Amino acid sequence: MAIDPLMPVYPRCDVRPVRGEHCHLISEDGRRFLDFAAGIAVNILGHSHAGLISAIQDQAATLMHVSNLYGSPQGEKLAQRLVDLTFADTAFFTNSGAEAVECAIKTARAYHQHAGNEERYELITFNNAFHGRTMGTISASNQEKMHKGFMPLLPGFKYVDFDDLDAVKAAIGPHTAGFLVEPIQGEGGIRVASDAFMQGLRALADEHDLMLVLDEVQTGVARTGRFYAYELYGIEPDILATAKGLGGGFPLGACLATEKAARGMVFGTHGSTYGGNPLAMAAGNAVLDAVANDVFLASVVEKGERIKAGLAQFIGNYPDLFEQVRGHGLMLGLKMKIESRPFVTHLRDNHGLLTVSAGDNTLRLVPPLVIGDAEIDEFFERLSAGAASFTPPENA
Numbered sequence: 001m002a003i004d005p006l007m008p009v010y011p012r013c014d015v016r017p018v019r020g021e022h023c024h025l026i027s028e029d030g031r032r033f034l035d036f037a038a039g040i041a042v043n044i045l046g047h048s049h050a051g052l053i054s055a056i057q058d059q060a061a062t063l064m065h066v067s068n069l070y071g072s073p074q075g076e077k078l079a080q081r082l083v084d085l086t087f088a089d090t091a092f093f094t095n096s097g098a099e100a101v102e103c104a105i106k107t108a109r110a111y112h113q114h115a116g117n118e119e120r121y122e123l124i125t126f127n128n129a130f131h132g133r134t135m136g137t138i139s140a141s142n143q144e145k146m147h148k149g150f151m152p153l154l155p156g157f158k159y160v161d162f163d164d165l166d167a168v169k170a171a172i173g174p175h176t177a178g179f180l181v182e183p184i185q186g187e188g189g190i191r192v193a194s195d196a197f198m199q200g201l202r203a204l205a206d207e208h209d210l211m212l213v214l215d216e217v218q219t220g221v222a223r224t225g226r227f228y229a230y231e232l233y234g235i236e237p238d239i240l241a242t243a244k245g246l247g248g249g250f251p252l253g254a255c256l257a258t259e260k261a262a263r264g265m266v267f268g269t270h271g272s273t274y275g276g277n278p279l280a281m282a283a284g285n286a287v288l289d290a291v292a293n294d295v296f297l298a299s300v301v302e303k304g305e306r307i308k309a310g311l312a313q314f315i316g317n318y319p320d321l322f323e324q325v326r327g328h329g330l331m332l333g334l335k336m337k338i339e340s341r342p343f344v345t346h347l348r349d350n351h352g353l354l355t356v357s358a359g360d361n362t363l364r365l366v367p368p369l370v371i372g373d374a375e376i377d378e379f380f381e382r383l384s385a386g387a388a389s390f391t392p393p394e395n396a
């Protein structure tokens, strides 16, 4: 039997979207779905945002790509905006989240090695983390399902339990370069780090001259109701990886850093052929036009609270199915008492609602940030009907 022309690494379902309309997807066979998956927290402006579409169309017709050999007015503009909006002094643009994390790892190592501390190369990372699928980023996670078949891993990562500050303290040694952490573990099951943990990491980094590196690939760009989730904790990182929502569907990521943290990232140390090309910059600028303002951020908080309150009430009706609602803004998780995957499938196939399963038996809800009241009402109708008609599989 011949291998599928699309390398068969994904168990693709039979929903085959061909068109997007705001917060809905229409499949090849004409079915219509409410999209609370949003391309896994990517399509923050939904599927037919006029500003994003025209920015990409105009830039495509003007200048798409020139490489990083030339000056970039488009890149300077987006970098300046990110610097003005965040802790950062500088940005490196990438095409994906994993590449943004790779740049963050290199920046943290270079911080120490540039100063002659060759021995400080190790990042402390966290159990059940997800940082991407490159060799470096799978090595940064303890998840064996991502390692199998790809050994050996890259050295330089030490895993400890998430949200366990004592474990972090015990793991710090002469090789430690810093910490790499998701403020809210996304793939890991919408697990929210405590204030004490995040503030403790900041204090440890200051005390030991270590880099606090945040993976905000999923939590970033208004997803939690803050522009970046570190704002929820009243701390600032040294280095941050961002992607997913940043291009609103156009592949775009960035590694942000303070001037101090980026001291090793000098001429010739890093690069990317496509990274930050004019087309990607147009998409990123259009996304920021829409989301990087207090009114938009407040709307995410308000919608998130409304959905969270509704979910808390809803799960009370199904104590055998659901355990807990967690998350911030429009990055929400329903922790289930059974495996979440069959329920995700049931909602999709029988109730036209797209969600994403995550670790720790969690149903992940990451809708476009532009959802309105009508979509929220529709969500609760579909979810309630789905829960009422659900029979868990025998072995779940």
Ligand SMILES: *Cc1c(COP(=O)(O)O)cnc(C)c1O
Pocket: 095, 096, 097, 098, 099, 101, 130, 131, 132, 133, 182, 186, 187, 215, 216, 217, 218, 219, 243, 244
């Ligand atoms: C999705 C994700 C990544 C990887 O992003 P890609 O664009 O798939 O490479 C890394 N870190 C986190 C936290 C993510 O959610």
